[in-house]
Amino acid sequence: MASDPTTGETIRFDFLVIGGGSGGLAGARRASELGAKTAVIESHKLGGTCCLHLSSQVMWNAATHAEYLHDHSDYGFDVENVHFSWKTLKTKRDAYVSRLNHIYRNNLDKAKIQTIEGSARFTNDPEPTVEVNGRKYTAPHILIATGGKPSVMGENEIPGASLGITSDGFFELETLPKRSVVVGAGYIAVEMAGILSTLGSKTSLIIRQTGVRTTT
CATH class of the missing domain: 3.50.50.60 (FAD/NAD(P)-binding domain)
Structure with missing residues (x-):
């Protein structure tokens, strides 16, 4: 109607x-x-x-x-x-x-x-x-x-948070970042980190355990 x-x-x-x-x-x-x-x-x-x-x-x-x-x-x-x-x-x-x-x-x-x-x-x-x-x-x-939608932290929570992007933002990137930091260790995070690293971006993966940081 x-x-x-x-x-x-x-x-x-x-x-x-x-x-x-x-x-x-x-x-x-x-x-x-x-x-x-x-x-x-x-x-x-x-x-x-x-x-x-x-x-x-x-x-x-x-x-x-x-x-x-x-x-x-x-x-x-x-x-x-x-x-x-x-x-x-x-x-x-x-x-x-x-x-x-x-x-x-x-x-x-x-x-x-x-x-x-x-x-x-x-x-x-x-x-x-x-x-x-x-x-x-x-x-x-x-x-x-x-x-x-993922929760995005504000500048008052983490300095520099405004520089962060979500997985949606990943697909909007016009150039390959020279350096990338991926927060999280789920399959999407690991997948994104692997893609960025293999294509030439120096990539770090941060997982939710105190003091643990892995570089791909």
């Missing part, structure tokens, strides 16, 4: 999904398959962390190629003049992710699922209702599939 934005009429759906990541998209498509009039609300790009994970796979593959180069001379290959371009890798990786975003959007369109761009905010209306860019949307069932 469409509405005239000048009337302030609330747009009604059977099922609303807040978040266009893998969970939200799967829930929306299943609801649509079962006959529910469905919409997905997303403030960023469709695909969520899955797209970023695929981005990290591209970076990991690049690091794997760099690692192979170490052994090439043993097999008679001259690799002295090999040059790595972070800019080229980033451009091709971003184009790949952009194609994935379009595929997700096309899949929603084919399933007749409306895509609403913006941030959702719950209202105090009698019915379950959210507001996005000044328009209200309601549905008897609203799925919250927003995922999470």
Whole structure:
């Protein structure tokens, strides 16, 4: 059901999904398959962390190629003049992710699922209702599939914290840092540290144990 934005009429759906990541998209498509009039609300790009994970796979593959180069001379290959371009890798990786975003959007369109761009905010209306860019949307069932964001410390907690970035920021880097410090030792942290180190950044990994610091 469409509405005239000048009337302030609330747009009604059977099922609303807040978040266009893998969970939200799967829930929306299943609801649509079962006959529910469905919409997905997303403030960023469709695909969520899955797209970023695929981005990290591209970076990991690049690091794997760099690692192979170490052994090439043993097999008679001259690799002295090999040059790595972070800019080229980033451009091709971003184009790949952009194609994935379009595929997700096309899949929603084919399933007749409306895509609403913006941030959702719950209202105090009698019915379950959210507001996005000044328009209200309601549905008897609203799925919250927003995922999470890392907590970033402030300057008052750690001097120099403003220089830090999250994993999202990693994919925005225009150049390879000469030196990197990765805080944490989960699989994402270890993966990022390995990629940075192999591609040429002097990298340190800090883990949550007093006095323990490991350099990759």
